[in-house]
Amino acid sequence: MCLGLPMTIVETDGTTALCQYGDELRRVSVLLLSDPPVGAKVLVYLDSAVRLLDDEEARLIGDAIQGLQAALNGEDCDRFFADLVDREPELPEHLR
Numbered sequence: 001m002c003l004g005l006p007m008t009i010v011e012t013d014g015t016t017a018l019c020q021y022g023d024e025l026r027r028v029s030v031l032l033l034s035d036p037p038v039g040a041k042v043l044v045y046l047d048s049a050v051r052l053l054d055d056e057e058a059r060l061i062g063d064a065i066q067g068l069q070a071a072l073n074g075e076d077c078d079r080f081f082a083d084l085v086d087r088e089p090e091l092p093e094h095l096r
Helices: 055-072
Strands: 005-012 016-021 024-029 041-045 048-053
Touching: 005 024, 005 048, 005 055, 016 041, 024 041, 024 048, 041 055, 048 055
Parallel strands: none
Antiparallel strands: 005 016, 005 041, 016 024, 041 048
8 A cells, every 4th residue: 555645835946845744844856747836735655746636635635644643543533534434335336
């Protein structure tokens, strides 16, 4: 499983960007993207921004990461997965 972080671009020089997730700042490559602006949300994996995210998708990924951390700490994690709680799993269209 690959785990990317939803980060916000704080500053960029065209080839790299200083990105923030919570209190963490990280310089990442933005060579896979077409000149993303300051303030853009990006999915960062292995110190590379791999794609742009909209605000809702960035929030859902951030919630999932916080839920994973809560689960690892033995805490209740349902609040981080509100879109999945009390819902039956759905098969992908091609398996229905």
